[in-house]
Amino acid sequence: MKPLVRTAALSGYVELCRSLGIDPQALLKSVGLDTAALVVQDRWISGAAVVQVLELSAAASGHEDFGVLQAEFRRFSNLGPISLVVREEPDVRSALELLIRHQHMFNEVLHARLQEGDGLATLKVDLLLGEAMQTRQATELAVTAFHRILRAFLHPGWHPLSVWFTHPAPADASTHRRVFDSAVEFDQKFNGIVFYARDLDAPNAMADPLLHEYARQYMKPITTSQDTTAADRVRELIEVLLPSGRCSIEQVARSLGVDRRTVHRHLAASGETFSSLLNATRMHLAEQFVANPRRSLTEISDLLGFSSLSAFSRWFREQFGCSPRAWRTGASRQRTDRD
Known part of the structure; x- marks a missing residue:
């Protein structure tokens, strides 16, 4: 079976399409989806269909920054039940590692991993679809979503050292520069975010220490196996x-x-x-x-x-x-x- 994603991956999609003057229902229908499917964010839908509709939407709207704009509609709660546990982890490292370890609970396409060395931390992001297709918009959506999560863990003014994408720069990179500041670079070796490793040891700004143990207890029954039937x-x-x-x-x-x-x-x-x-x-x-x-x-x-x-x-x-x-x-x- 091909990988699935939660409908929350398209949170704000309808609103963004309408703001850009394109028809979300027609675009969703073209890949076998429907606006009704997006109402409940815990439903699972085809990952390939989500990737395809993002590419089609970027082309229809004339916005190469569609994935980045889509990510700005995301909230931490879009991660689903796991968000309640991750937000109470005491530091950025444990929160990020927990999120990566259980990424299959909200997105079976996503493959993120954290690496450290020489004082730097690198969060690499790949999409594993099992077939060849354009993934520019979905990749930018995923990387931007992680960027927003790291800011939530740290503070709103936090900036990484660099944000890398393997694809070429868009004709107009103003949205990327607004979101990532001057850190964004294209035609690089991987998709992801590079920042100081010391940031991983910073306290998680969202956490309430008194809730940590309760959150861990809550984690046990909601943790799901990757072997969904x-x-x-x-x-x-x-x-x-x-x-x-x-x-x-x-x-x-x-x-x-x-x-x-x-x-x-x-x-x-x-x-x-x-x-x-x-x-x-x-x-x-x-x-x-x-x-x-x-x-x-x-x-x-x-x-x-x-x-x-x-x-x-x-x-x-x-x-x-x-x-x-x-x-x-x-x-x-x-x-x-x-x-």
Whole structure:
């Protein structure tokens, strides 16, 4: 399976596109994504699709600095649950090392590593996609995001010794100079940030010493293995794609960067099929949605990817043995009895 990234990687993407006069929905659709998929930042989507849409957006807007501009919309919380732990590490070194060690929790494409020598620290950033494609914008987004994280750990006025990119300089580097000051250089040996190693020993400006132990305790249950199963990935994508009305195995395969046979093969290895996962996901979501009286049944039908309310009602009766309206009435009575 191809690597995935959390939808938080595109945080602020819609707003940036609109500010630059381009259509985010059309661009996302061209790579198999949808604006609906970006609403919840903990969903997983194709890393290759994210890389591609950033390149397309830069071309459509005429902004070679699109990735840098995108990074300015990012917040520390976009890292997900791991951000709650990293921010309470006592010094920059432990915070950065923890973030790098668990980078798979928020981005399977990202490969960052920290090196030290001769009084210098070098944070190198690569993107591992498993296929050849242009990655200029995604690389600049990742490096700029790390630059912002280091400033948060240290102080807003902090500057590295240099910020390097392997690709050529843009025609207009004013945004890069504004963000990185005079430290930015192009056509270099690697993508990353070079700074004094002593900065790693500085106290983490975001940390509250009294919360460190609590954060470490919180870390244990949220830490995930890098060995995410194929079924987990497909389940996540089904939940993202259902509201778009385009939830098919072909679309899931495209999002994962493989063909449908590969998806079938991986699911079969874990005793699952696409149909079983689709149905199980719909059942799980239907229980939550139908019990909520603020959602209309028509809205729920759309959210679960049905072509009509009648199709949804028939499916619901087959799965739960009653109509969605009857289920909702029963759930309401249970809440009243508990109260």
